[in-house]
Each structure stands twice: as C-alpha cells, then as structure tokens.
Amino acid sequence: MDQWAPRLDLFHPEYPAFQCGGLTQYNRGAHHLDPAALGGEVADWFNAKVSIARAGVAAYPAWEPAEAARKLLWLLSYDTAGIKRAAPGDPLAQRGKTYGARPGPAGIVTHLHVEGHTLKDVLLLALPPHRTAGDAPVWEQPPPTAVRTREPRGRLDWLTWPTRRVRLRPPAEDGAGVDRFALHDGDRIPGDAWALAHAYDPMTAWSTPASGRGRSPLRFTDESLGVPKPWTAALLLEPTATPRPQSSAVLQHAVEAAARGVIPPDTRLRAVFSGIEWGTQRAVISNDSVAVIELGTAGQLTDPDQRGVMAARARYAEAVQSNLRRATREISGRPVDMVRKRMTLTNLDYAWERTTAPDCTREASAREAATKEWRDTLREAAETLIYQFPMDPRLQAKLSQTCMNAAPPAEESSQGAARRAEPRRPRRTPPATRGPGRPAGGTYEAFGGRYTLSQISNLEQCVVSYNTLRNRLTDPEHSDRRWTPQEVEEAATRPAARGRRRTTGSDQ
Incomplete structure (x- = not known):
C-alpha cells in the first residue's frame, strides 16, 4: 500500500487512480456519472435528477469525492457499447469518434460469488490464489496513454481493465465536488471476450453445451419473466471430474475449501448471482x-x-420446467412466447431453502422424504399453471397427465454422476419445423448440433423470436459470412430489448 499509494490517489495530477492524467477536456456533466444514465431514455422515468439535467432545466449536483470514486468504478465496469468520443491519439478515431466500443468485462457475463459470515469469507472465497508472471492491476502498470488493442496480462489486468479513458475534474478549492469528467473509449479486447472472461475471471458462471464446444453465461433467471430460479446454484454442484454443462471456478473453489476444513462445517453459504440485461x-x-x-x-x-x-x-426442477413448456406447446398449439410467460415456475424460494437444509440431505430417510416433498411442490406448482392456462379443460387434463407422468432424474452419488457423464451418442437433430415467417435457407452450428434458424428458435435455450434471431444473423454486406457457434448461441440467448415490437438488421 505504501509503494502504490500515489497511484490510488483519486485526484493525482499525473496518474489519478483508474484514470488518464493526460486528459484535460471534460466533456461530460455530473449526471453521466450516475449509473441510471446508462439506462437510456427509460431511466428518465425513474431518476428525476438525471431527467432534469438532460433537459437542461437544472444542473446535476456535484459528487462527493468518495461517491465519485464508487461511480467511476461502476462506469468502467458497465459503460454501454456504441459510439464514443475518441481519446487523443486513438488510431481508430474517425472525426473525433470511435465506433463499436464494447462494454467492460464485468458487464458481459453472469457473475457469481459465495457469501459466508464475514467480509473476509467473501474475499477469500471469491478470489482463488492465482497470479501469473507479468500480471498487474492497472495501478501497478504505467499510466495509460494511447488507446491499444491488446491481450490481458492475466487475471489482475482483466479485473481492472481500462475499458474507458476517464478523468474526473478535481474539485475547485471552493467547489463542492466532482461536477464534470472526461470520457473516451479505452483499451480494446481482441478475440472472444467470453473465452477471456472464462479464463481470467473466476467469479463467473457458465453453461456449456453437451458437446463441450463453446460456452455462454449461465442464466440464473427465467428468460421470460426475469424471476430468479432458486435451484440454479445447485446445478453447479456436479462433481469436478464430470464434463458438466454448467461450471463455476469460484464455486468449485468454495467446495474444495470446505473439503479442506478451512470453513467451519456449520457455516451457511449462499451464492450471489448478478448479471446485466442489455438492450x-x-x-x-x-x-x-x-x-x-x-x-x-x-x-x-x-x-x-x-x-x-x-x-x-x-x-x-429444470426437467419439470422444460417438459411443462414443451408439452404445452405441443398440446395447446399456443405461441412459444405465450407458453414461456404463462408456464414459468415461480415462488419456490422457500421450498428450495427447505430442501437444502442439512437434515434434508444427510440421512437416507430424511433425504427421501425431502426429495418427495420437493417433487410434490414442483408438481403442485405445475398443476396450478396448467389449470390457469387458457385452453379446453380436456386438453388441460391431457397436459396434466403428460407432465405428471414424466420420470424424474434419479438422485445419485458422485460415482453415479460420473458414469452418467460418459460419452453418449450424438443427439439427433430434430426434424425441421416451420417457425414464424419464412423458413431459414441454411443451417448453423450451435448448442451441440446443426440446426436451421427455425429449429433454433424453437429450442429451449432460445429466448428471442425467429425474426429477431434472423435479423441478428444477417449481414447485408457479407451474405456468405459463416457464423461461429458462439455468435449463434449469443444471438439466441441474448434477450431482445424490452418495449420494442420489432428488430432491425443492425441488431447483431
């Protein structure tokens, strides 16, 4: 701390903390430092100070330095993509601007950290020891000057990535705080940002296709209603030797720490998920x-x-949710979006908390009783949704019988899970189905198989309509472009902007 104290000075004249001391033109007002400003015009409905400042009616109040420091870190982590002011000397500048700026590394993934009883627990569980030669956080590197496209040096460089060139204007001697700041595009990340995040940020959670090729951020909320699924963290508890679809380095670290006896056995642990939904x-x-x-x-x-x-x-729980939606689509013939919204299991938080109690997993008899209670709770929730769904009562009865007769996956030990994960024959590609609009002309590799766009739009993983998917995977300038599996999966799993009735070809 003594060695690097000057680099952690928020208003140092040459190398202010997390900023670029060479910037002297302050092109943003105080309201741009408010996280609500990143919500676009919709944010004006929920933040009067931002709305008034944007309209020019009154100035946004200056930030106290401590609060400005926190908002600075938020901005570097989550600033939105798009057109930005070019920093002096930026090689990609076009008439003073840059195009195609990306959000910071923290904004593009699902984050997960494990909570214990104390702040020390959180810090030690969230950051497994790992430091490579040459790696350093931003304050231990030379002050940032020219904008670069470069590879990260390691985890510490990635977690403090200078995604923007920023400088807060120091308060005047008679001033109240930070009232303006400079904001420009910063260092750029080459290649696959998801792959880099997986490699360098242990506080992330991932979903991997059964084929083992590619990965995407794990969804911990339902794609239709946005409500959290309380059982999500347990999907990450598969044995470490299993090539499982879901993974989290920090949760694996917590399990290993518990096995070493570092954490008292009665310490109740919680997984804290967070993720940004983009327009x-x-x-x-x-x-x-x-x-x-x-x-x-x-x-x-x-x-x-x-x-x-x-x-x-x-x-x-995942199987019940998936089977319920699939059977509802097949029996009712209702639109996919309607089925997803109406057939979402909710209000199961307390039931899941009960089923994770130590007495419900330790002894065989209690384990069996708790498992039966959990299954009964899920089936009751599914029954309620079925008889609230708008369709003929005879079809409701048929749907109930179809869903309730589905065999549950067996509970198993780590040895059984390892056997279950042995290589299986490739999944057959489902027959082509006609989605909304015209059929797709070609096939795309994604989610462990090769599908048409119409087939992808009907997969459980897809959270957007056929038209949105088609527009995202249309490149007017390069009609013969080949999309990678990661690009196709991102196009299918990234939610569409709320409040829009249609998308355009630029939504890629």
Missing part, C-alpha cells in the same frame, strides 16, 4: 438482476453424496 446492440442497460441463492452448509458441500442430491433436485 439492442448493448447501447442501454435494461435491467441489473441480482439473486441470493442458498447453497447449504460447508459440511454439505464437503460430502459428494449430499452435493449430488441437491444437484439432482435442481435437475428435476
């Missing part, structure tokens, strides 16, 4: 979702069999 082209933030999900105790995480029980219960 079209990530130009605005439409939501900032956070969910705190029970993991059980450190003692439970130490026992592979108890982890397997919780993982199996989570898989059962």
Whole structure:
C-alpha cells in the first residue's frame, strides 16, 4: 500500500487512480456519472435528477469525492457499447469518434460469488490464489496513454481493465465536488471476450453445451419473466471430474475449501448471482438482476453424496420446467412466447431453502422424504399453471397427465454422476419445423448440433423470436459470412430489448 499509494490517489495530477492524467477536456456533466444514465431514455422515468439535467432545466449536483470514486468504478465496469468520443491519439478515431466500443468485462457475463459470515469469507472465497508472471492491476502498470488493442496480462489486468479513458475534474478549492469528467473509449479486447472472461475471471458462471464446444453465461433467471430460479446454484454442484454443462471456478473453489476444513462445517453459504440485461446492440442497460441463492452448509458441500442430491433436485426442477413448456406447446398449439410467460415456475424460494437444509440431505430417510416433498411442490406448482392456462379443460387434463407422468432424474452419488457423464451418442437433430415467417435457407452450428434458424428458435435455450434471431444473423454486406457457434448461441440467448415490437438488421 505504501509503494502504490500515489497511484490510488483519486485526484493525482499525473496518474489519478483508474484514470488518464493526460486528459484535460471534460466533456461530460455530473449526471453521466450516475449509473441510471446508462439506462437510456427509460431511466428518465425513474431518476428525476438525471431527467432534469438532460433537459437542461437544472444542473446535476456535484459528487462527493468518495461517491465519485464508487461511480467511476461502476462506469468502467458497465459503460454501454456504441459510439464514443475518441481519446487523443486513438488510431481508430474517425472525426473525433470511435465506433463499436464494447462494454467492460464485468458487464458481459453472469457473475457469481459465495457469501459466508464475514467480509473476509467473501474475499477469500471469491478470489482463488492465482497470479501469473507479468500480471498487474492497472495501478501497478504505467499510466495509460494511447488507446491499444491488446491481450490481458492475466487475471489482475482483466479485473481492472481500462475499458474507458476517464478523468474526473478535481474539485475547485471552493467547489463542492466532482461536477464534470472526461470520457473516451479505452483499451480494446481482441478475440472472444467470453473465452477471456472464462479464463481470467473466476467469479463467473457458465453453461456449456453437451458437446463441450463453446460456452455462454449461465442464466440464473427465467428468460421470460426475469424471476430468479432458486435451484440454479445447485446445478453447479456436479462433481469436478464430470464434463458438466454448467461450471463455476469460484464455486468449485468454495467446495474444495470446505473439503479442506478451512470453513467451519456449520457455516451457511449462499451464492450471489448478478448479471446485466442489455438492450439492442448493448447501447442501454435494461435491467441489473441480482439473486441470493442458498447453497447449504460447508459440511454439505464437503460430502459428494449430499452435493449430488441437491444437484439432482435442481435437475428435476429444470426437467419439470422444460417438459411443462414443451408439452404445452405441443398440446395447446399456443405461441412459444405465450407458453414461456404463462408456464414459468415461480415462488419456490422457500421450498428450495427447505430442501437444502442439512437434515434434508444427510440421512437416507430424511433425504427421501425431502426429495418427495420437493417433487410434490414442483408438481403442485405445475398443476396450478396448467389449470390457469387458457385452453379446453380436456386438453388441460391431457397436459396434466403428460407432465405428471414424466420420470424424474434419479438422485445419485458422485460415482453415479460420473458414469452418467460418459460419452453418449450424438443427439439427433430434430426434424425441421416451420417457425414464424419464412423458413431459414441454411443451417448453423450451435448448442451441440446443426440446426436451421427455425429449429433454433424453437429450442429451449432460445429466448428471442425467429425474426429477431434472423435479423441478428444477417449481414447485408457479407451474405456468405459463416457464423461461429458462439455468435449463434449469443444471438439466441441474448434477450431482445424490452418495449420494442420489432428488430432491425443492425441488431447483431
């Protein structure tokens, strides 16, 4: 701290903390430092100070230095994509602007950290020891000057990435605080940002296709209603030797720490998920979702069999949700979007918390009773949705019988899970189905198979309409472009902007 104290000075004249001391033209007012400003015009409905400042009616109040420091870090992490003012000397500048700026590394993934009893627990559980040669946080590097396109040096460089060139205007001697600041595009990330985030940020959670090719941020909320799924964290509790679809380095670190006895067995642990939902082209933030999900105790995480029980219960919830929607579409013939919104399992937080209690996973008899209670709760919730769905009562009865007769996945130990993960024959590509609009002309590799756009739009993983998917995967300037599986999966899993009835070809 003594060595690097000058680099952590918010208003140092040469190298202010997390900023660029060479900037002297302050092109943004105080309201641009408010996180609400990243919500676009919609934010004006919820933040009167930002709305008034944008309209020029009154100035946004200056920020106290401590608060300005916190907002600075928020801006560097989550600033939106799009057109930005070019920093002096930026090689990609066009008439003083840059195009295609990306959000910061923190804004493009699902984050996950594990909470214990104390702040020390949080810090030690969130950051497994890892430092490579040459790696350094931004304050230990030379002050940023010219904007570069470069590879990260390691985890510390990635977590403090200078995604924007910023400088807060120091308060005048008689001033109240920070009233203006400079904002320009910053260092650019080459290649696949998701792959870099997976490699350098342990506080992330990922979903991987069964084929093992590619990955995307794990969704912890339902794609239709945005409500958290309380069993999501347990999906990450599969044994470490299993090539599982979901993964999280920080949760694996917590399990290993519990197994070493570092954490007292009775310590109740929670997984805290967070993720940004973006509008079209990530130009605005439409939501900032956070969910705190029970993991059980450190003692439970130490026992592979108890982890397997919780993982199996989570898989059962996923299976019930998936089967319910699939059967509803087939039997009712209702639109996909309507089925997703009406057939979403909700209000199961307390039921999940009960099923993760130590007494519900430790002994065989209690384990069996708790599993039955969890299954009964899920089936009751599904029954309620079925009989609230607008269709003929005879079809409701048929749907109920179809869903309730589905066999649940068996609870298993770590050895059983490993056997289940042995290589399986490739999944057959489903027959082509006609989605909204005209059929797609070609096929795309994604989600472990090769599908037409119409087939992708009907997969459970897809959260957008056929038209939105088609527009995102249309390149008017390069009609023969080949899309990578990661690009196709991102186009299918990134929610569309709320409040828009249609998308355009620029939504890619």
